[in-house]
Amino acid sequence: MLCRHCNQVRSNRPRGLCWSCYYTPGVRDLYPSTSKFARRGVSDFNGKAHTAAPTIALPGSPEKVAILEERARLQQELWHPADAPMDRESRKLGIR
């Protein structure tokens, strides 16, 4: 396989790049890792999270899952006390 960047020489470095492209500043960042062990998806986060805006999306709904994904991406708290509850009974119990 030829280098993904210069298409001149055989790739012999990770990400399908040749030696000189791989070690040229900036080039490596243009090509995501092809390794199955590389980090994928929303990056892990540990620390003080920002507060998110509450949502009316019901728990378990695709809309709520999308909102959780967005909150994780923005390093916000996943759960907001004013998020829509499962139903009226769980609101009374304080269970979400």
Ligand SMILES: [Zn+2]
């Ligand atoms: Zn190259």
